[in-house]
Amino acid sequence: METDRPLTPAVFNILFALEGGDKHGYGIMRQIRSDTHGAVKMGTGTLYGSIKRMLADGLIEEAGDRPDPALDDERRRYYHATERGSRALAAELRRFSEVVSIARRRRLMQRFVPPQTI
Amino acid sequence: MTARATDHDRAVRFYARLVALYPTAHRAEYGPQMQHTFEDSYRHATEGERRAGVGFWLTLLWDEGCSVVRERAAEPQGESGFFALVFAWGLALVIVPTIPAASDWRNLVLPTGILAVLFLTLPGHSQIARRLATVVVVLAVVECVAWAAQSINDQTQIKDQTHLLAPVLFVAGMAFSIKTLQGLNARIIGMKDSVWGREEVTYGGLVGLVGMMGLGFSVVDRSDTNPVGPFLVLFVVPLACAVAGFKSSRRNRSLRCGVYAALGSMLIGATIWILAEPLLVEGALLTFFRDHPVPAATLLPYWGVGPILFLAASIGVAGAIFGLQGTNEDVTDRQTTS
Numbered sequence: 300m301e302t303d304r305p306l307t308p309a310v311f312n313i314l315f316a317l318e319g320g321d322k323h324g325y326g327i328m329r330q331i332r333s334d335t336h337g338a339v340k341m342g343t344g345t346l347y348g349s350i351k352r353m354l355a356d357g358l359i360e361e362a363g364d365r366p367d368p369a370l371d372d373e374r375r376r377y378y379h380a381t382e383r384g385s386r387a388l389a390a391e392l393r394r395f396s397e398v399v400s401i402a403r404r405r406r407l408m409q410r411f412v413p414p415q416t417i
Numbered sequence: 418m419t420a421r422a423t424d425h426d427r428a429v430r431f432y433a434r435l436v437a438l439y440p441t442a443h444r445a446e447y448g449p450q451m452q453h454t455f456e457d458s459y460r461h462a463t464e465g466e467r468r469a470g471v472g473f474w475l476t477l478l479w480d481e482g483c484s485v486v487r488e489r490a491a492e493p494q495g496e497s498g499f500f501a502l503v504f505a506w507g508l509a510l511v512i513v514p515t516i517p518a519a520s521d522w523r524n525l526v527l528p529t530g531i532l533a534v535l536f537l538t539l540p541g542h543s544q545i546a547r548r549l550a551t552v553v554v555v556l557a558v559v560e561c562v563a564w565a566a567q568s569i570n571d572q573t574q575i576k577d578q579t580h581l582l583a584p585v586l587f588v589a590g591m592a593f594s595i596k597t598l599q600g601l602n603a604r605i606i607g608m609k610d611s612v613w614g615r616e617e618v619t620y621g622g623l624v625g626l627v628g629m630m631g632l633g634f635s636v637v638d639r640s641d642t643n644p645v646g647p648f649l650v651l652f653v654v655p656l657a658c659a660v661a662g663f664k665s666s667r668r669n670r671s672l673r674c675g676v677y678a679a680l681g682s683m684l685i686g687a688t689i690w691i692l693a694e695p696l697l698v699e700g701a702l703l704t705f706f707r708d709h710p711v712p713a714a715t716l717l718p719y720w721g722v723g724p725i726l727f728l729a730a731s732i733g734v735a736g737a738i739f740g741l742q743g744t745n746e747d748v749t750d751r752q753t754t755s
Contacts, residue, residue, distance in 0.1 A: 324450055325457035342480025343454050347447040348487055374449040 306391045309349040312339060314358065314380055314388040321362040323375040324350070350378065358384035428459050428469065432477075438485045620661035620678070624686025627653045655732035658683045662734060676734050 306314070316322060316330035324346055331341050353359045362377035380388065402408050432455045436448050455477075462469045631649030661682040666675020 324454040328454065328458065340476065342476060342484070343451050343458065344481045344484025346454070347443075347451050348484050351443065351447065372453055374453040376450055 304387075305394065306387060307349075308339075309341065309345055310353060310358065311388070311391055312341065313346070313349055313353065314384050314391075317359060317378060317380040318385070318388065321377045321379040323377050327378070353384070356383075357381055358387055424463070424468065425459065429456060432459075435477075435481045435485075438481075439488050443488050620657050620682035621686050624654050624657045624682050627657060628686055654683075654686060657686070659732045659735065666738070672738065675738070679732075679734050 312331045312334070313327055315334060316327045319330060322330060324343070328341050328343075328346060331339050350359065354361075358381060359378045360381050362379045399408070402411075429452070433452060436444060436451055439448070459469060462473045627649050631645070631647070631654070658679045662675040662679030665678030666672055669675070
């Protein structure tokens with residue numbers, strides 16, 4: 300996957316969640332729910348389908364380090380964003396930022412976005 | 418065991434069944450993780466004294482349903498569970514026409530169309546199927562435009578719209594046949610590469626064309642004095658199957674390969690023949706010969722198809738056996754000489 304190509308919502312949310320540190324599947328789901336204030340609830344099927352494709356595209360990889368197996372279920376696998384994944388996320392955030400700045404210039408933010416969220 | 422623990426166990430078992438719907442490779446790689454993540458989600462949803470609500474289950478079912486379809490569609494074709502369906506349909510194409518009550522071609526159109534769309538839209542299919550699908554779409558558009566133009570000009574409805582649909586059905590049937598028989602072939606011999614060999618396709622195409630010509634002649638002249646149709650159908654078709662079996666068994670030095678080539682040619686030919694019926698009866702051929710004193714268009718009786726296929730298959734297998742014997746004699750001769 301080219302890093303300058305727009306990301307799907309699922310891929311974007313997963314990369315966004317992993318920027319805070321390595322996480323396992325349920326950790327990613329919780330982080331996404333927390334980041335979006337519960338607006339996005341990613342299902343298990345979507346999550347692991349996206350993880351599979353992101354691994355293939357080199358956007359994420361399995362983390363080598365994991366907590367003490369005695370303290371953690373061995374079925375868990377931890378993932379972290381690769382350099383390529385971080386670049387893809389940065390490119391996506393730049394796109395968002397440009398859209399927001401254009402919207403500000405055209406005074407669309409005041410019209411469409413509640414003041415407390417700006 | 419408490420009611421809460423029972424609910425949890427039941428939910429875990431239910432989710433395990435959902436995971437079982439995924440393709441084998443995906444299940445092996447991510448199944449345990451998915452199971453664990455579901456258990457965490459379920460535990461979170463039932464924190465305190467809560468029970469998992471309807472929303473939790475509906476969201477889960479929707480997400481898993483979409484994901485299963487997505488992963489199934491993305492898996493390599495050779496591992497597809499759809500092969501069982503393809504296999505059943507391939508058999509049905511051969512068996513159904515032998516049952517007079519179910520032999521009206523219209524009974525085949527809807528399921529054939531649905532399955533054709535299904536197979537042609539799944540990823541990972543051969544280029545030939547993609548190209549044929551494109552042809553089908555183009556033909557359908559042309560037909561729609563022609564139908565609309567004619568309706569506007571004549572200010573009348575076309576008497577029988579199936580006339581216009583015949584070529585589309587024919588091409589769709591051809592595309593579908595190729596995909597069906599690929600699956601059938603793979604199922605029979607248990608190989609991952611489901612594509613027919615060049616020999617089977619060549620002879621199968623020949624059988625199909627000869628069968629269509631034979632049917633065409635029978636449509637034009639159904640009298641007993643017309644020997645061309647029966648000659649083509651009853652002699653040339655089995656002969657082509659026999660040659661396919663003979664050559665394949667000689668080349669591969671295997672009776673099994675010869676039999677597959679003979680049966681494959683027969684199946685390809687028969688499917689082309691059966692699915693071409695709309696074209697022969699309702700379409701271009703009848704239109705071309707419309708001035709000919711033909712009675713109400715009917716083909717060779719369907720009850721005749723089963724014995725013809727049986728004859729073609731038998732002679733094809735016999736050809737394969739002869740081919741193999743020839744090969745063995747060649748080998749024996751060479752060994753004796755050396």
